[in-house]
Amino acid sequence: MGFKVGLLGLGTVGAGVAQILLDATGRSPLLQSLELYRVGARSLDKPRPVEIPREQLTTDLQSIVTDPNVDIVVEVIGGLEPARSLMLEAIRHRKHVVTANKAAIARFGPELFDAAKQAGVYLMLEAAVGGGIPIIQPLKQSLGGDRLNGITGIINGTTNYILSRMTAEGADFGDVLADAQRLGYAEADPTADVDGLDAADKIAILASLAFGGRIKREAVHTEGIRNITATDITYADKLGFAIKLLAIARRQGPAVSLRVHPTLVPHSHPLARVDGAFNAIFVEGQPIGQVMFFGPGAGSGPTASAVVSDVLNVAAAMQAMGERATPVINPMLACSHSDFCPIASLDDLETRFYVRFLTSDRPGTIGHIGSCFGNRLVSLESLVQTEVNGDEAQVVVVTHAVREGDFRAALADIHASDAIRSVASVLRVI
Numbered sequence: 001m002g003f004k005v006g007l008l009g010l011g012t013v014g015a016g017v018a019q020i021l022l023d024a025t026g027r028s029p030l031l032q033s034l035e036l037y038r039v040g041a042r043s044l045d046k047p048r049p050v051e052i053p054r055e056q057l058t059t060d061l062q063s064i065v066t067d068p069n070v071d072i073v074v075e076v077i078g079g080l081e082p083a084r085s086l087m088l089e090a091i092r093h094r095k096h097v098v099t100a101n102k103a104a105i106a107r108f109g110p111e112l113f114d115a116a117k118q119a120g121v122y123l124m125l126e127a128a129v130g131g132g133i134p135i136i137q138p139l140k141q142s143l144g145g146d147r148l149n150g151i152t153g154i155i156n157g158t159t160n161y162i163l164s165r166m167t168a169e170g171a172d173f174g175d176v177l178a179d180a181q182r183l184g185y186a187e188a189d190p191t192a193d194v195d196g197l198d199a200a201d202k203i204a205i206l207a208s209l210a211f212g213g214r215i216k217r218e219a220v221h222t223e224g225i226r227n228i229t230a231t232d233i234t235y236a237d238k239l240g241f242a243i244k245l246l247a248i249a250r251r252q253g254p255a256v257s258l259r260v261h262p263t264l265v266p267h268s269h270p271l272a273r274v275d276g277a278f279n280a281i282f283v284e285g286q287p288i289g290q291v292m293f294f295g296p297g298a299g300s301g302p303t304a305s306a307v308v309s310d311v312l313n314v315a316a317a318m319q320a321m322g323e324r325a326t327p328v329i330n331p332m333l334a335c336s337h338s339d340f341c342p343i344a345s346l347d348d349l350e351t352r353f354y355v356r357f358l359t360s361d362r363p364g365t366i367g368h369i370g371s372c373f374g375n376r377l378v379s380l381e382s383l384v385q386t387e388v389n390g391d392e393a394q395v396v397v398v399t400h401a402v403r404e405g406d407f408r409a410a411l412a413d414i415h416a417s418d419a420i421r422s423v424a425s426v427l428r429v430i
């Protein structure tokens, strides 16, 4: 029994997918049942790293998703539209869909999964989070017996690369970003990466799988890394922390706390040692305890490896289904949530904070900071005056775990005082 694949997109990921599909040697025998049948792209004349016969190539992607011979559509064009409409059209034509498109899934997941359920087809997305790292299927299958409590991930390679280089070289954000763009690590428009939006898309997807409910994309509190300075990286290091852009989803009472922000991570934590463009996802559950998934979060080959694994899972399920008229969907491969997860308020988050103040170097300043925190029940772990420059001093505070709302109220009280020149940075600590 053979299955025909319609590939939408022949860029970084699409070319990698085509390369695997066209070379089954040494791979799963099931690959031999797959035929790369049609391929869609914007340009027919662009040089490609993989040779596709001209008659298989088209710029008419609609004709692929409606082609009665196509069994599985792979969407790797990216972006919101026409990706969303093409996936919906494919599903309505009863084709299984495999996608790497975290932006579209995070926003249109409910619409797409409802359509897939109604049509009796699979919508698969292993490549959408962590690129080549298996994390979607492990959450659906391997950890299916666990009650998951938290997911903490470095799930954006660009920002991890930038922060790693800032740490290694003592360099500033702007300089490293410019260099990352020159080297092709960061895109020409790096907004989605450096402002945390890409990581927010991905944690919304992971949280939905881990906590068994739909997630509204706008529920993810998102802060990027533009304001991280070499000064904070140095202070954090002296205090025993690395600064990482973490995406965090945790159970908080009956709700789920969802956030992406730069975070101080103790040097002893496994995530502190994930450097460069690598990704890692740290999952906590009961009874598993802690488990970490590490590897290449992007790139042609790794991402294509995840896409093809989905295609193979779908092919295996289709083979098992045989010629049955009514589709039988394997619940361990499908997503069947219908209710939205309640989202916890950020004010109620309990976390430690790092805060750096620029103050006047005069008597009473430190006492004033301490009492403002104390009045709001914010307990301090350490408070150090680190540097004096003329009449200006730097004061770095690390709190114990406190309610975020209380911490913010104390900060507002401190800010109102004329002993404080500015609050130079506020970062959460895990």
Ligand SMILES: NC(=O)C1=CN([C@@H]2O[C@H](COP(=O)(O)OP(=O)(O)OC[C@H]3O[C@@H](n4cnc5c(N)ncnc54)[C@H](OP(=O)(O)O)[C@@H]3O)[C@@H](O)[C@H]2O)C=CC1
Pocket (backbone or CB within 6 Å): 008, 009, 010, 011, 012, 013, 014, 040, 041, 042, 043, 044, 046, 059, 061, 075, 076, 077, 078, 079, 082, 100, 101, 102, 103, 127, 128, 131, 297, 298, 299, 300, 303
């Ligand atoms: N690159 C990576 O490492 C990773 C990417 N992803 C996701 O994978 C998806 C693809 O990314 P990537 O391969 O990097 O993107 P590219 O920009 O490299 O490739 C996009 C491909 O889609 C084609 N395309 C785009 N829009 C259209 C359109 N409207 N009509 C026809 N063809 C179109 C382009 O055609 P043409 O070549 O002719 O211009 C190109 O072949 C995205 O959703 C991305 O977020 C996920 C994880 C990692």
Ligand SMILES: N[C@@H](CC=O)C(=O)O
Pocket (backbone or CB within 6 Å): 131, 155, 156, 157, 158, 159, 193, 198, 297, 298
């Ligand atoms: N832009 C992303 C790539 C894939 O998701 C990243 O930097 O991690």
Ligand code: NA
Pocket (backbone or CB within 6 Å): 126, 127, 128, 129, 130, 131, 132, 133, 134, 135, 136, 306
């Ligand atoms: Na993955």
